[in-house]
Amino acid sequence: MEAIVAGAVAGTIPDYQLAAWLMAVTCRGMTPAETSALTAAMVASGETLSLGRLGQATVDKHSTGGVGDKVTLIACPLAAALGVRVPKLSGRGLAHTGGTLDKLESLPGLTVDLEPERFLRQVEQVGIAIAAQSERMVPADRVLYALRDVTGTVPSVPLIASSVMSKKLAAGAAGIVLDVKFGRGAFMPTLEAAHQLASLMVELGSLAGRRVTALLTAMEAPLGRAVGNALEVREALGVLEGQGDPDLREVSVSVAAEMCALAGILADPAPALAAGAGLDRFWALVEAQGGRRRVLPEVAPEAGVVAALEEGWVQTVDALAVGNAVLDLGGGRRRKGDPVDHGVGVVVEARPGAEVRWGDPLCRIYARSPGAAAAIEPALRGAWTVGPEPPALSPHVRGRLTSTPFPRA
Numbered sequence: 001m002e003a004i005v006a007g008a009v010a011g012t013i014p015d016y017q018l019a020a021w022l023m024a025v026t027c028r029g030m031t032p033a034e035t036s037a038l039t040a041a042m043v044a045s046g047e048t049l050s051l052g053r054l055g056q057a058t059v060d061k062h063s064t065g066g067v068g069d070k071v072t073l074i075a076c077p078l079a080a081a082l083g084v085r086v087p088k089l090s091g092r093g094l095a096h097t098g099g100t101l102d103k104l105e106s107l108p109g110l111t112v113d114l115e116p117e118r119f120l121r122q123v124e125q126v127g128i129a130i131a132a133q134s135e136r137m138v139p140a141d142r143v144l145y146a147l148r149d150v151t152g153t154v155p156s157v158p159l160i161a162s163s164v165m166s167k168k169l170a171a172g173a174a175g176i177v178l179d180v181k182f183g184r185g186a187f188m189p190t191l192e193a194a195h196q197l198a199s200l201m202v203e204l205g206s207l208a209g210r211r212v213t214a215l216l217t218a219m220e221a222p223l224g225r226a227v228g229n230a231l232e233v234r235e236a237l238g239v240l241e242g243q244g245d246p247d248l249r250e251v252s253v254s255v256a257a258e259m260c261a262l263a264g265i266l267a268d269p270a271p272a273l274a275a276g277a278g279l280d281r282f283w284a285l286v287e288a289q290g291g292r293r294r295v296l297p298e299v300a301p302e303a304g305v306v307a308a309l310e311e312g313w314v315q316t317v318d319a320l321a322v323g324n325a326v327l328d329l330g331g332g333r334r335r336k337g338d339p340v341d342h343g344v345g346v347v348v349e350a351r352p353g354a355e356v357r358w359g360d361p362l363c364r365i366y367a368r369s370p371g372a373a374a375a376i377e378p379a380l381r382g383a384w385t386v387g388p389e390p391p392a393l394s395p396h397v398r399g400r401l402t403s404t405p406f407p408r409a
Helices: 002-010 015-028 032-043 072-081 100-104 116-126 139-151 157-171 191-207 229-240 246-262 269-274 277-288 319-329 370-381
Strands: 059-063 086-090 128-132 175-182 211-218 302-307 312-317 345-348 361-366 384-387 397-402
Touching: 002 015, 002 032, 002 139, 015 139, 015 157, 032 139, 032 157, 032 191, 059 072, 059 157, 059 246, 072 086, 072 100, 072 128, 072 229, 072 246, 072 269, 072 277, 086 100, 086 116, 086 157, 100 128, 100 229, 116 128, 116 277, 128 277, 139 157, 157 191, 175 191, 175 246, 191 211, 191 397, 211 246, 229 246, 229 277, 229 345, 246 269, 246 397, 269 277, 302 370, 319 345, 319 370, 361 370
Parallel strands: 059 086, 059 175, 086 128, 175 211
Antiparallel strands: 211 397, 302 361, 312 384, 345 361
């Protein structure tokens, strides 16, 4: 594994041989020992971040990506307000999944490019920093992912696990909370597939001496109501003010609770969230990274409404269809490096379980022109299914795996 990773980074192994190896891994799988060796070699391929001066209460958080997933913007400031030190390195969105960095960059003046000393100093002073990963960290992942993207080998569980965990381990936090999503709007299609990936990532972290917990969360419908960078920031702020969508609150509180547990802090994030504990910490983060307190991100005009054409109860809202519609508006990127319009998006008005009558709004479209809104309306209309009876609703958090016992008060 060390030879393969070194050859990939140095360019001494040709792409066609690396591609053949990636395809073999995808077809045949890897043992946990092989995956651990690959992960360690990827970490060693570049720089790592030393967080020793921050103590042992450092906890990072990672989501495998989903439509409307703005949990980081809520759970991380909330955990920081409760005493967790949160040194978070994040990524940008690709395809239908939004990236935390894109959401933050919708705030005027905010930068996510922090030098290591500034990053560490901000965590010391504010309790939290969310920044882009240095290009010098885990260069092997960029080389291998570029090949995976063009060879159809992205869905391999060992390759996904080593890609995620190599970056988390290089970032240096003592604890890691993983939000592993499954369903139509996620990369893992089923709960079983998400469990397999989560189990492997928890094991990789444990073998590297880190405390790791993974939550399995559903992504059949968009999480919360807003999909689109600036709209999601505004929705996250609403939750931090003690309001907002109950499903989004459920996942955010669950993630914050796990972050506190890994930091050894016995605290209940639910009443803290209701009291607005994370709001001031969020704005402190924004100010520390060049933004302005209480200056909201710009949102495109409301350019269209998709109305119900039948009566009944909303059964499902297809997260993938909604995510792709926002992508068509320019709110995401199909390829790395594509420009993103932070202001466009969709706000869901009728979530699963809602009763609707003819003409009620299913969602609102925020776009740069009525024509752009009209172009995605048919796809959005097809995302909703309506039935004669209320559906049976399940909680978003469906499972939990950990390498560390959960402390109880």
